[in-house]
Amino acid sequence: MSPRKPPSRRPAGVTPTGGAASAPRAASALAATTPWSYAPAPESREIVSIRPRYGLFIDGRERAPIDGEVTVTYNPATEEPLAEIAKGSPADADRAIEAAERAHRKVWSRLAPRERAKYLYRISRIMQERSREFAVTETLDSGKPIRESRDVDVPLAAAHFWYYAGWADKLDYAVPGRSPESLGVVGQVIPWNFPLLMLAWKIAPALAAGNTVVLKPASTTPLTALLFADVCRQAELPDGVVNIVTGPGSTGMSILTDPRIAKVAFTGSTAVGIKIAQGIAGQGKALTLELGGKAANIVFDDAALDQAVEGVINGIFFNQGEVCCAGSRLLVQESIADEFIARLRDRMGTLRVGDPMDKNTDVGAINSRDQMEKIAELVASGVAEGADLWQPACDLPSRGWFFRPTLFTGVAQSHRIAREEIFGPVLAAITFRTIDEAIEKANNTAYGLSAGIWTEKGSRILDVAARLKAGVVWANTFNRFDPTAPFGGYKESGYGREGGVQGLHAYLRMS
Numbered sequence: 001m002s003p004r005k006p007p008s009r010r011p012a013g014v015t016p017t018g019g020a021a022s023a024p025r026a027a028s029a030l031a032a033t034t035p036w037s038y039a040p041a042p043e044s045r046e047i048v049s050i051r052p053r054y055g056l057f058i059d060g061r062e063r064a065p066i067d068g069e070v071t072v073t074y075n076p077a078t079e080e081p082l083a084e085i086a087k088g089s090p091a092d093a094d095r096a097i098e099a100a101e102r103a104h105r106k107v108w109s110r111l112a113p114r115e116r117a118k119y120l121y122r123i124s125r126i127m128q129e130r131s132r133e134f135a136v137t138e139t140l141d142s143g144k145p146i147r148e149s150r151d152v153d154v155p156l157a158a159a160h161f162w163y164y165a166g167w168a169d170k171l172d173y174a175v176p177g178r179s180p181e182s183l184g185v186v187g188q189v190i191p192w193n194f195p196l197l198m199l200a201w202k203i204a205p206a207l208a209a210g211n212t213v214v215l216k217p218a219s220t221t222p223l224t225a226l227l228f229a230d231v232c233r234q235a236e237l238p239d240g241v242v243n244i245v246t247g248p249g250s251t252g253m254s255i256l257t258d259p260r261i262a263k264v265a266f267t268g269s270t271a272v273g274i275k276i277a278q279g280i281a282g283q284g285k286a287l288t289l290e291l292g293g294k295a296a297n298i299v300f301d302d303a304a305l306d307q308a309v310e311g312v313i314n315g316i317f318f319n320q321g322e323v324c325c326a327g328s329r330l331l332v333q334e335s336i337a338d339e340f341i342a343r344l345r346d347r348m349g350t351l352r353v354g355d356p357m358d359k360n361t362d363v364g365a366i367n368s369r370d371q372m373e374k375i376a377e378l379v380a381s382g383v384a385e386g387a388d389l390w391q392p393a394c395d396l397p398s399r400g401w402f403f404r405p406t407l408f409t410g411v412a413q414s415h416r417i418a419r420e421e422i423f424g425p426v427l428a429a430i431t432f433r434t435i436d437e438a439i440e441k442a443n444n445t446a447y448g449l450s451a452g453i454w455t456e457k458g459s460r461i462l463d464v465a466a467r468l469k470a471g472v473v474w475a476n477t478f479n480r481f482d483p484t485a486p487f488g489g490y491k492e493s494g495y496g497r498e499g500g501v502q503g504l505h506a507y508l509r510m511s
C-alpha cells in the first residue's frame with residue numbers, strides 16, 4: 001500500500017518535538033512540510049483456515065455436487081485462488097429443497113416458537129464469538145477493507161439474528177388481530193457486495209417466522225456463507241433447516257422457480273430481478289426484490305460543509321461504491337458548488353487505496369475483473385460524453401483489481417454516468433438552484449432505493465424527504481443501517497422490505 005498524501009493538519013496525539021506545549025505555529029509549519037504517513041497495519045490471516053475445497057451444505061451435512069464440478073473463488077486484492085467451490089446443479093438444488101421441505105414439515109414448524117428463538121440467539125452469539133474469523137474471511141473473498149468487515153458487516157449480521165430471535169415467540173404481536181403462520185420453504189439468492197450481511201437479512205427473519213431455507217450465495221463470494229454453515233452445525237440447528245447451495249445463476253433460478261418454494265427473496269441487479277419476476281409469474285409465491293439504485297445525495301447551501309463532505313465520501317466510497325444504495329449522484333446547490341467540490345477533492349486526496357487486509361485502508365479491491373471492466377467502461381463513457389473527470393494522485397497495487405476514487409463534474413442528466421448504476425467508486429456531481437429543481441433531478445431516475453439530504457433546517461428535511469421517491473432517506477448522514485429499520489425501494493429498485501417488523505411480515509402467511 002502506498003502512503004497517503006500529507007494531511008492538512010497534524011495527526012491527533014502527535015507533537016512535533018516532544019511536547020503538547022509546542023507552539024501552534026511550529027506544529028502548523030511542521031505539518032505542512034513533514035510527510036506524515038501510516039505504517040502498514042495488516043490484519044493476520046492466520047485467524048482463518050480456508051480449506052482447499054468446499055462442498056454443498058444440504059440436510060445438515062457437507063455434500064459433494066452430483067456432477068462433481070467445481071469453480072474457484074479468488075482473492076480480488078491479489079488475484080490468487082482461495083478455494084475450489086462445489087458447482088451446484090439443479091439436481092443439487094432439488095436435494096436441498098427436499099431436505100428443507102422435510103425439515104419444515106417434521107421439525108421446524110412444529111417447534112415451539114421459544115425454542116426456535118433459542119437457536120437464533122445461539123447463532124448470533126457464535127457469530128459474535130467468531131467475528132474476527134468472519135471479518136477476515138469476508139475481506140479475503142470480497143475485497144472490502146477489513147475495517148468495514150470488522151466494524152459494519154459482521155456486527156450487523158449478528159445483530160439481525162439477535163433482533164429476529166426476539167420476534168420468534170411474539171409473532172401474534174407483529175400482526176395484531178391476525179393469525180400468522182410460516183410459509184414453508186423459502187428460496188433466497190444473495191449478491192457479492194455484502195455476502196454475510198445479506199445472508200443475515202434473509203435467513204434470520206425466515207427462521208424466526210418458522211420457515212426453512214435454501215440459499216444460494218454469489219459465485220464470487222461463497223466463503224462466509226459456507227462458514228455460516230459451520231455455525232449452523234455448531235449451534236446444533238436441526239438438519240435441513242438451512243441449506244446452502246453454491247453454483248451459477250442458473251442454479252439459483254432453479255431454486256426460485258421450483259413449485260415447492262413458497263417465498264422468494266433476491267438481492268442483486270435489476271436485470272436479474274426482472275428475470276426472476278418473470279420466471280415465477282403465476283406461481284403465487286411471495287416475493288421481495290431488492291435491486292439496483294442510483295441514489296441522490298443532496299447538499300443545500302446551509303449544510304455543515306465538512307460534515308456533508310464526510311457523508312458524501314461515505315456514501316460513495318464505502319465498500320468501493322459496490323453498494324446498491326450508494327450515493328452515486330451528488331446534487332449540490334449552485335451557490336456553494338465550487339467550495340464544496342474543492343473540499344471534496346481535498347478529502348478524496350487523503351483516501352488510502354490498497355490492501356484490504358490493512359486496517360488503514362479506506363478503499364479496497366473491486367470484487368472481480370468483470371466488475372472492474374464494467375466500471376472502466378462507464379467512466380470512459382462519462383469522458384466521451386463531455387463530463388470532467390478528476391481522480392486523486394495515488395499509486396494502485398501492481399496486482400489485484402483496484403480502481404481510483406473518481407469524481408465527475410459538469411455532468412448532465414442525460415449522461416450514462418448519471419443514469420446507470422456503476423457499482424464502483426465513481427461520483428457524478430450535478431448542480432441545482434432551487435428545492436424544486438433538486439427534487440426533480442433527484443427523482444429523475446428509473447431507480448428509487450435511497451437518498452440523502454444535507455441541511456441545517458429540520459423543516460426542509462421533512463419537506464424534501466416527503467417528496468423524494470426513495471425507499472430510504474437519510475438526513476445529515478448516509479449508509480446507516482439497523483436491524484429494527486425496514487429497507488427497500490420503489491420503481492426499478494424492487495419492492496418489499498427487509499429489516500424491522502416489516503421484514504418479518506414478508507415471511508408470514510396471515511389468516
